[in-house]
Amino acid sequence: MAAMNWLQYLEHKLRAQEAAGLLRAGPVRSGPARARTTIDGGRFVYWGSNHYLDLATHPEVVHAAQEAAARYGTGSGASPLLPGKTPLHEELEEELARWKGTEAACLFATGYQANVGWLMALCGPRDLVLYDELVHASLLDGARASGAHLCPFRHADPGSLEDRLRQERGRYRFAAILTDGVFSMDGDLAPLPDLLELAERFDALLFVDDAHGTGVLGFDGSGTAAHFGLKGRERLIHIGTTSKALAAEGGFLAGPAVLIRFLRNRARSYMFSTAPAPPVVAAALAALRIARFDHSRRQHLHRLGQRLRQGLRQLGWSVPDDPTPIVPLRIGPVSETLQRAEALRARGHWVPAIRPPTVPHGTSRLRLSLTAGHKAEEIDELLEALGPPPAGAGR
Ligand SMILES: Cc1ncc(COP(=O)(O)O)c(C=O)c1O
The missing domain is CATH 3.90.1150.10 (Aspartate Aminotransferase, domain 1)
Incomplete structure (x- = not known):
């Protein structure tokens, strides 16, 4: 191994991955x-x-994307603050917030960037991040990058979370509890009412990544929180993507206005990445309106x-x-x-x-x-x- 150069080493790793049946061909x-x-x-x-x-x-979604391309061009041309944002971006953020029942929302280029961005902006070494062991990779990557103290709990197990909170909460400034709403590889729902009760009891915030519940669950399609009747609860922060049911691309966090203003000024994946392209934003907006009412x-x-x-x-x-x-x-x-x-x-x-x-x-x-x-x-x-x-x- 010592004599191998870097590229040979990569070749060697890929061959091992192939032998294990884990190399993806990408159809x-x-x-x-x-x-x-x-x-x-x-x-x-x-x-x-x-x-x-x-x-x-859907004809309305495709038409919205075409119109946006004709009006604003195919790309947004700059990061949101410079300003890559168009009125479409603002409209989508406002409608996402209204749908999720929060004061405001912040739109990122992807769901992955949303999770890495908010975690790095909000959490640091003095904070505690407790996460369901099966949360999406983007939450885990963001949690690791934040430098916070990480504490997994057993999948969909409020008892396990409570044990962890009892052991760890007192030693940290802020505590964030992370869960998917609908687990992306298991298809089950998080026990949100119990998790939220623990967040309230232990002075934590519950961040729910509802990439797979948004558009699908709840009377108005707004997601897992609506399914459980938890919309409007102060300690529940909503994360989602516009890349799943909304058939476009983008990620968002919806919550209190002060939190959103903070992210727009501190989340590096928001500030230092090109704003989502106008046709994509227009498509998400048209899809949201259908998802909400159809x-x-x-x-x-x-x-x-x-x-x-x-x-x-x-x-x-x-x-x-x-x-x-x-x-x-x-x-x-x-x-x-x-x-x-x-x-x-x-x-x-x-x-x-x-x-x-x-x-x-x-x-x-x-x-x-x-x-x-x-x-x-x-x-x-x-x-x-x-x-x-x-x-x-x-x-
Ligand atoms: C639960 C969850 N969160 C975040 C993401 C990332 O979203 P995006 O594909 O928009 O980057 C995904 C999707 O891949 C997901 O399943």
């Missing part, structure tokens, strides 16, 4: 991220899109979820009960997961195989994401192609 999709599309030249029913409401090709897409999505979960249980799969569009099929070993994905592809279904480092070793899975563009018959076809789980597979 290319030559159609939109919809229920039926073309991937690497083949036609598939596609179960990997996070555009849960199937809005990426309940039929959400209802269809929920019915599909019920059908899929019921069918999977009949086949012997163990799947979470929560009403989310993400349904993981736990298999375990990498090789078996890849084989299952390949077998489904041969039957016309493209299902992402999720492996380490996205999920812990030994928990590789197929991750089904439903969209409002799927049909009941496609679920039935998928179930038939899938068959029962391998012996020993489970959650």
